[in-house]
Amino acid sequence: MFDELYQQLEEKISLSEKDKNCIPNFFETKFLRKKQLLLQAGEYCRTLAFVSTGALKSYTIDEKGIEHISLLAWEGWWVSDFKSFISDEKAILFIDAIEDSEILLLSKSNYEQLLIEVPSMERYFRILYQNSLVTKDRRLISSNTYTAEEKYNHLLKMYPFISQRIPQILIASYLGITTETISRIKKG
């Protein structure tokens, strides 16, 4: 249940046995069925969610009712409306499961407590955010620089399995293009 989490943590920091025993106390396990909502825009996002198994998507819905996916998160990823979580504002993101999933929830008070009681977690989150920043930076450059085709090919290169696992229509939304465009790219 916590194996995936420990594995992620230990890629960035080292944990004592004491830490390992203590960490689960801060989390709450939750199971989501495919399509089940975790967060709705307008609510307050009170948790960080770590994906143990399955996959989730976070997205906005624009005034025309169109979904725009901001993140696809599978095993080992964190997903949340950070802005809402951090500053107690209303969320603008929806988050739901695109597969049956098991997630670990970290509430804000537990998050803050965890940073204090397991100081290396402060470091873990700094590094996590640091790396996420880099990824987002690259995505932003890619989004502003490349054509639909280049963006799609670049994504396949980064996550070769993604087209097996994630429906094309969601990939399209994630890249900010249409599923028809992807069809045409694949055709050549």
Place this chain on the structure above:
Amino acid sequence: MFDELYQQLEEKISLSEKDKNCIPNFFETKFLRKKQLLLQAGEYCRTLAFVSTGALKSYTIDEKGIEHISLLAWEGWWVSDFKSFISDEKAILFIDAIEDSEILLLSKSNYEQLLIEVPSMERYFRILYQNSLVTKDRRLISSNTYTAEEKYNHLLKMYPFISQRIPQILIASYLGITTETISRIKKG
């Protein structure tokens, strides 16, 4: 010289007098003339740069020789090729001054030392990255969701002074659109 930095730090953490006296030792001051390069793609980015006065831009150059600005940084902003800085890879970003500027450079070894000697800096950077993540997320959504006009208006709303200070051609590059398109948006 360090006033801007202290101000930024104290928005997120509190500093003792001892901290304040110690912090400058980790930084190196540098002056850049307008157009002067701080970092070139292909080099190793060995510092984080904090902008005390002036303004810088970070950007990639694509195979057609076109600049794509990833960040516009003025007083109080940090700028760097984080990926290169963190993982000792070659930088893909260029960074140069768009105004005469004074910057504070933090080398990697000093960065790591600073996090140890002034533990609240670990917290500062976690919060900084956390907030940057939120900003980048919003930019990414905006970039994938909105038309050129919506992106431009949204930017003006966030930074009303930006069009006074930053040439339109750089704003265009930052938004991933052309300066001609901005001209047409302004015309109505």
Place this chain on the structure above:
DNA sequence: CGTCTCGTTGAGAGTTTTCAATGTAAGTGG
């Protein structure tokens, strides 16, 4: 004064979207 940077405008070209129709696979209830 000449050069360089920056912004504006016009016309045509290119990319991607939109809308609509069709096909296929998967999931659900009788």
Place this chain on the structure above:
DNA sequence: CCACTTACATTGAAAACTCTCAACGAGACG
């Protein structure tokens, strides 16, 4: 197990948006 619905992918044609290229004008600066 079949019939029906739903989800997802493909294809075509027209429309929309933005870019490209080119010309021109204004202001800054040496």
